[in-house]
Amino acid sequence: MIRRPPRSTPKPSSAASDVYKRQALTARAFGASRIYLSNPDSRVIKSVEEVVDKFGGDFSIESTSNPKKVVSSSNLLIVHLTMFGLPIDTKVEDIITEGRDILFIVGAEKVPAWVFELSDYNIAIGNQPHSEVAALAIAMNKLYPNSYNTEFDGKLSVIPSATHREMIDSS
Amino acid sequence: MIRRPPRSTPKPSSAASDVYKRQALTARAFGASRIYLSNPDSRVIKSVEEVVDKFGGDFSIESTSNPKKVVSSSNLLIVHLTMFGLPIDTKVEDIITEGRDILFIVGAEKVPAWVFELSDYNIAIGNQPHSEVAALAIAMNKLYPNSYNTEFDGKLSVIPSATHREMIDSS
Numbered sequence: 131m132i133r134r135p136p137r138s139t140p141k142p143s144s145a146a147s148d149v150y151k152r153q154a155l156t157a158r159a160f161g162a163s164r165i166y167l168s169n170p171d172s173r174v175i176k177s178v179e180e181v182v183d184k185f186g187g188d189f190s191i192e193s194t195s196n197p198k199k200v201v202s203s204s205n206l207l208i209v210h211l212t213m214f215g216l217p218i219d220t221k222v223e224d225i226i227t228e229g230r231d232i233l234f235i236v237g238a239e240k241v242p243a244w245v246f247e248l249s250d251y252n253i254a255i256g257n258q259p260h261s262e263v264a265a266l267a268i269a270m271n272k273l274y275p276n277s278y279n280t281e282f283d284g285k286l287s288v289i290p291s292a293t294h295r296e297m298i299d300s301s
Numbered sequence: 302m303i304r305r306p307p308r309s310t311p312k313p314s315s316a317a318s319d320v321y322k323r324q325a326l327t328a329r330a331f332g333a334s335r336i337y338l339s340n341p342d343s344r345v346i347k348s349v350e351e352v353v354d355k356f357g358g359d360f361s362i363e364s365t366s367n368p369k370k371v372v373s374s375s376n377l378l379i380v381h382l383t384m385f386g387l388p389i390d391t392k393v394e395d396i397i398t399e400g401r402d403i404l405f406i407v408g409a410e411k412v413p414a415w416v417f418e419l420s421d422y423n424i425a426i427g428n429q430p431h432s433e434v435a436a437l438a439i440a441m442n443k444l445y446p447n448s449y450n451t452e453f454d455g456k457l458s459v460i461p462s463a464t465h466r467e468m469i470d471s472s
Contacts, residue, residue: 152432256330258356258449
């Protein structure tokens with residue numbers, strides 16, 4: 131009898147997957163209706179769909195192998211968040227005045243050069259390296275204040291508490 | 302000759318490391334002076350110290366094997382960010398009125414129960430699951446508006462641009 135080697139332990143979720151998942155959940159919690167992933171990642175899609183199933187809302191997640199086409203064929207206002215961009219506080223009013231729905235572009239890795247060219251605004255949340263998720267949260271909060279307090283009417287909902295964890299499950 | 306099996310590919314940085322790194326960099330960019338990691342993680346410390354070396358500032362990063370002691374012996378105001386807490390907008394004025402320096406607690410994994418008990422405030426940035434990094438960014442922005450625009454006087458600095466990446470290196 132030949133013993134098979136032990137199976138390898140489950141591969142940890144990659145750092146990039148984890149960042150994409152958090153971007154997607156932040157986008158949802160702060161009021162976005164959809165996210166496109168430029169790298170198909172079934173792990174991200176599955177975990178985001180599980181959150182939507184449990185916590186509600188109409189948020190959808192899609193993969194695309196051609197992000198440039200998504201951007202160039204979109205009639206949304208394209209706002210790219212990058213530490214190299216102009217300070218958000220100098221552009222918030224302009225963006226709000228446009229009165230258009232927004233497609234944000236954020237990278238977990240370095241974005242290709244066309245992103246700068248095709249974006250209507252290249253915007254920085256400070257010019258220091260930090261986090262794409264932090265940048266997305268601040269940008270959405272500045273453009274859609276308090277959207278993170280939206281009620282989602284899901285099966286699971288949190289009872290806010292000063293002292294402990296509490297959720298109700300209405301399923 | 303016995304052929305050795307191919308070396309395994311480099312282990313990707315774990316998802317948790319990546320989240321800690323982003324928390325640390327967000328804390329720094331939004332004005333914090335120090336972060337404590339409850340799990341020693343040389344990868345996180347190294348990459349954060351590299352950023353501080355290049356981009357400047359006095360930010361320090363420390364590991365602790367006893368986070369409970371750090372919290373219980375601290376004379377800072379303890380603010381725990383959790384989706385189960387009270388809405389931040391109902392507590393911002395109270396926290397600012399306290400006029401004290403703040404120790405934020407954020408988890409990449411589930412935090413132990415004592416965190417709720419020892420915290421002065423258990424605060425939610427919305428009661429939906431999203432991202433600890435997003436929560437930290439919003440909380441710091443509400444309590445220290447525009448701190449992310451602090452100049453750090455490092456060797457590397459970004460020239461904000463509407464169109465492209467530009468950095469100067471004064472080293």
